[in-house]
Structure formats: C-alpha cells, structure tokens
Amino acid sequence: METLLKLRPIQEIRKNLTPSDGTLTTEEQIRVERSILKKFEDIQAIVANKPDLPELQKEQHKQYLMDSLVYLSSRFECLDASRAWLCYWILHPLSLMGVRLENTYKSQIAQFLAKCQSPEGGFGGGPGQYPHLASTYAAVNALMILGTDEAFKIIDRRKLYEFFMTLKQPNGSFAMQVGGEIDIRGAYCALAVASLTNIMTNELVRNTAEWIISCQTYEGGFAGCPGMEAHGGYAFCGLAALVILNKGHLCDNKALLRWLTQKQMKLEGGFQGRTNKLVDSCYSFWQGGAFPLLYSLLANDGLKPQGHLFDERALQEYILICCQNPHGGLIDKPGKPSDTYHSCYAISGLSVAQHVLNQKRVLGTYRNELASTHPLYNIRPDMVRKALLYFHSNSVKSM
C-alpha cells in the first residue's frame, strides 16, 4: 500500500510552541522551536504553488557524498581516526538513494578498508591504527554495502573472532578496544558484526543479554552502562543487540515503547536523544530505527501494530524541511553545517519513516522515496541477505 503524505497544518504546529518557564532547558528549546517554526512557515508560503514540496535534494546530497568519498579538507583531521566510519557514513546513504558504484571504484574502497584491518584482527580508524570495535563495525558494514567477493574476503574472520574475545568481559559486556572503555556500543558492534559474518558462539555472547538488560533505565530507554541516563544511541544499541541474541523478550517492551514515543518532539517532528534535550536529526535513525525492532517484539506478544507508532509524517517534515543543506548534505538542526554522520543517519531515519510493514508512506512526491534499511544493521536488506548467504556458506571452520 502506498500513501502520499501532506504537510501538517501550520496552525496545528504553532499550538505546540513551548511556553517560557524560566529554566535554561526551556530557553534553549524555545530558541530551536523558533528557528524550526520559521522553516515550516517558509515552506507553507510556497507549497500552494509547488505542491511537490518538500523535496529530497538527492542530486545535491549525492554530489556532497561522492565528493567526500574522494577528498576531505584539513578540517577533517579530527576524523582521522574515523575513516572507516566515513566510508560507511557515505556509502550507506548513497545506497539508500539508489546510487550504484562502478566495480573498479568498489574495489578501490575495499582495498582501502583492507589497509585499515589490523594484523591482530578487527579494523582501526585508519591504516596502521589499533583495532577498535566501532571502526570494525563501520568497516564491516561498508564492506557489506560493497557486497563483492573481494570485499567479503578481506575480513579475516578467525582473527576477528580472537579480537572480539580479547574484548569480552566476564560480566558479558565488551570493551571498545584493548584497554578501552566499556559501554553498550561494544555489545552492539560486536554482535552485529559477529552475526553478519557468522562467527557467533555461545562463549562470545555469554551473559551479554543480561548485561544489556541491566542498562535499561527507569525511564524505559537504555543507557551506555548501568546507572546512566537513557539515551537514543545507546537504546538502539541495546535493543538491536538483544534482538540479535533473540532475547528481546527480556526487556520491558512497554516502557521502552513509551520512552521512544516520548522522544519525538511535538513541534519539530524530529527526535531528541534524551528527555528534555534538543532535537537532532541523527536520532531520526537511533530512535526511529528502534521502532521496527520493537514492532517484531510486540507482535510476539500478540500486539502487532498496523503501522508506525510514531508520527512518520512529522519526522519526514523535520528531515526534509529543516535538515537539508541546499548545497548538499544533511545537518543536525537549522544553523548547523552539513556532515557525513548526520547525512547518514538523517537519510536512514527518513527511510525508516517511509517504510513500515510493506506500506510506503512518503511525504512530498514519490521521487523522495528511498530504499528501505535493515533495522538491525542499518544497511539495505538485500545487502544483508547477500552477506549472510556468503558467510553462512563459508564457515570459519572450513577456512
């Protein structure tokens, strides 16, 4: 079923302005609401003559991403330990926009990622750097998107497994690198990669589900580690890792659903990462992407939803109207510069909002439609299938 969505009426949006109450939190919130309301008013003024609006400026974003894939100015030195991430942040939104890279180009990217692989197993942030779970997740996801035999073969799975085991803690959690910090990202990154590349063992995941559950907070979301505050990025990691482990039933689904829906901002339409914080387009995926995972758990309880349980129209409005840089790339919120991280997660969130349970719900025109994304790994489902097929027919034991 396909449905084209139209904009929320502006007078309805205006009703949601937060009144001043003297707190710093509200002051900042009001400042953001004003800048966003202005964006909504601007588009309402012209939409009567241009009914196709809002438009996803695919050409500009493709150009921005393709340029970033080749060259980054010295301003990006602060991301020198995130080059594997940069590959993923660029390749994934391109693939959701249906861009097909030439085989020679794919091969070059694969060869670069091979240079990021450590002799000890796992991938570093760039060539010659120590291996790290986050860069390993990013590099493996990027290789899956490339989807060639050359890309798949780069991963030294035996070494990868050894690397994971050096990071595994007795309580079930994972350190991000040898001697590095321990938080819930570690569990997700390790399990996502292990499940895609078929190196899961009982030993690798012992106590992990229980540790993740201990990160669910009284608010319903998950924190980075036990005791901390519920947070969008960590909630996604926790939930996705539990689903990979087939232990989703251990968490309090109802509390998680309540918290997730509460994180959608009533005026902005986008998501905040934590209670009483500001909207940020990256949470379009971290919070929005958790919904499809939760739907499958609710279905197990006999409570399958019929469509999205958040307002997918309002989320698309926020991304399309407030978060596109006219020169290409997507942004956190109005006034911020484009970057590849927000381009990746805003586009991913847009894709989640457009697709639910075989329905399409697209704001603007169908030209805005993106490919769907796999909610566990955040790469396209066809790419997940291809990778699973490859790695399941090539088990580590037979290598």
Next chain:
Amino acid sequence: MSESTESSSDEGDSQRVLYKNRPEWQDITPLKQDDGDYPVVAIDYTLEFQDCFDYFRAIVHKKEYSERALELTQTAASYNAANFTVWQYRREILKALDKDLHEELKYIEKVILKQTKNYQVWHHRKVLVEWLKDPSKEKYFTEKALSKDAKNYHAWQHRQWVIKTFDLFDGELDYVEQLLKDDVKNNSAWNQRYFVVNNTTGFTEDVLSREIQFTLEKILELQDNESAWNYLRGLLLHDKTGLSRNKTVTEFCESLYKDGSRSPFLLALIVDMCSERAAEDGAGDGNNLYTVARAMELCNSLATNYDTIRAKYWEYTAETIEKQSKGEVVDEASSSTN
C-alpha cells in the same frame, strides 16, 4: 580558541618546529601512512599534522617508550584528541617510564575541559584514577565540567563510576538538589538522584514516600516537565502495590485533573494506571477510578487534543488496553506478580 590562556599544549602551535627538522629526532625515519594505491576519504592533512603522525607511526612501529615519544603523543593528541591509538600508546609509555601520574591528571584535565564530548580523553582520565587509586579530585573536576554543560554524558558517567567505585555517595543528593534548583528540567540530575538512592538506601518504604513527596513538589513547581514525571514512574516501580494504588500519588493526580490540568504527562500516567487495573481484573471492579472506559476516553483526548504528535501511540495503547481487558493478551508483568 578563547581558552588559549589555559592551554599549555597548544601555546607553541605557531612556533612548533617540524619533527623532521629537530636534531633529536634525526635517528628516526618517518613512517608514511599506507593508504594503498587508491586512497578514499583522503584527508588533505596540513604539513604539521602529517609530520607529527609520520613520526608517531615510526615510534609505534619501533615500540619506543621514551620521553620524546611521550611528548610526541601530546602533540598528536593536540591535533586529534579522538585518535584512540595515540592515547593507548601514551598509556603504554606512561607505564613503561613509571611517570608521575598526578602530572598526567593535570594535563588531561586541561584537554578534557577543551574537548568535553570525547570518549578517549575521559577514558584516559578514568584509567589514571584507577592506576593511582586516588579519586580525590574527581568530584570537583566533574563539577567543573558540568558547570559548563550540566547534561554532559561523559562527565556524568565518569562521576558515577568514581562515586560507585570509591563509595563517595556522601553529599551527592545535595549536589543533585542544587542542580535541580538551577534547572528543574535537567534530566541527568534526576537520573543521578535515582542512581544515588538506588545504590545507597534503596527504595525502602520511608525513602519512597520521601522521594514521592519531593517529586510531587517539583511537579507542582512546573507541570510541563517530563523528567519529574518519569522519575515519579521510576519510583512507583518500587511500590509493591503497583502504579495505581499509591494514595499520595493517585490523590495528587486526581486533584490536578479536577483543577483542570490536562498535561499529557498527567493523562499518560492515569492511562497507565487504568491499564494496570485492566490487566489485573478485566473491565474493573466497578468502584475504582481506573477503568477501561476512562483509559479509552483519555487515550482519545490525548490522540485528538493534548498530545497529537503521539496520536498513533495513543490509539494503539487504547486497543491494547481493550484487548487486555478482554483477556486476549497475557500481560507479562501482571501474570508474573499474580
């Protein structure tokens, strides 16, 4: 850059001599980054950055643990504090040379206060505190970071770790109360309150009623505050009678409702109270306030009037409660307590 006065590591930026031009580094052959034949996401490094990391790679390759290597990691970290290899290697050097870790604490303090949202620098500090087994500066230090951003996740995480590891809970509730006086919507402070109670007294009956009192006062101060409502829910998780049988809370809610409050947080809590009863005893025992019919009505007004952004959630919630009341689904929570 306004903080350059308190920065010693960056002061020399403009006069920094390239490593390749330093006599004391002449014995080292710089190691270029091996991007392969086809670099992608290639960063156009400045000369200084490239020079520094060429020598850093050479030193790591050689496994040299020396004073000059330590200095080099400081330069490398000033160019990119997010480089986890640099910090890990720096720690290897600190250990090998048995350096004065108190000096290192002072250094990392400056770095953190300039880069408060960076995983690596906070982790570095944590490791130093572990090695020193000296948490004496940490509460004050995190307060310094939190005075700039009272919701900084890394600062809170570090603070929780220190408090829990070294049993430094004393005075923490006072600190939380101060932060809530500054900004009652600071959710991190509410979360810290929960953390403290949970790890000290626990939610005994007395503590629970004290905390409920505290929270209800804060809600009266400002009703439109999700943090306080969420904390209230968190407290009720520890009420053995459930969400809907705490008289203080139910009377408070009903009085707000009667006074005309239609705060979505208030209505949402009442819906969940109704939902709890529906799961327990179907359509309700007739003489309680928390009936399925009331839940339906509230969900409807939330969906159409008071919380329209969550309309779908409220419609779904209404359906779920209805199903539960007819016994069509088994509510895990209630089936385990019954």
